[in-house]
Amino acid sequence: MTRMSFADAARVCLTAKYATFSGRARRAEYWWFSLVYVIATGIVTGIIFVTETLLLGVLLLPFIVPMLSVSVRRLHDTGKSGRRMLIALIPIAGPVMYLVGMTVDSVPTTNGYGPSPKAVGHLVG
Template sequence: MTSMSFTDAARLCLTSKYATFSGRARRAEYWWFSLVYVIATGVVLGLGFATETPLLGVLLLPFIVPMLSVSVRRLHDTGRPGWRMLIALVPIAGPIIYLVGMTVDGTPTANRYGPSPKAVDTLAA
């Protein structure tokens, strides 16, 4: 099994799987891209405060679609539908339930969303 790095996750989510809502995503892909998203948000917000230009937040728009798509694929990896991410909208408990769900290991075998990404990586190696 090959491990996914920070740059691998960023490249994959921002290029070939930019708006791919089908299939499955490993935990590493989701969490590394989440880190990319948080860093980009921090940089843009920091620049916005430093230059007193609130419109710099528009620079984050290209990151919304890949963040949603990798979240849906991560839920698929655990056997849950993408609509399950709406649980995060429930006050207080929703975000906690959502984050716990994202930390759970995916199903080790194929599920209705496709083959296990770990198994595919093992076969490709």
């Protein structure tokens, strides 16, 4: 009885018995190929994850500056400093506090950041 190695299991399962559903497989063959499968799945998943994340980052890059600027303007509309955005960096509670802060109604009068857009009644360009 010969011992089955990692390479033997990979070779047998990927070539000789690729679609063979009859017969038997020893524990070593099964577990070594299970390890091959987990490693291959991890590599493919990792490549796809890195590629998608990179692609996602590249696609979102042009929108970062406008998103930051509109967030600061929104905070100014509520009478808060744009630095208040940094609250979102606090784990767990920060993003919730940030989102709640973004839902607060505008200051109805002129504040330190200018007149109320609601009071002006038109879009400021």
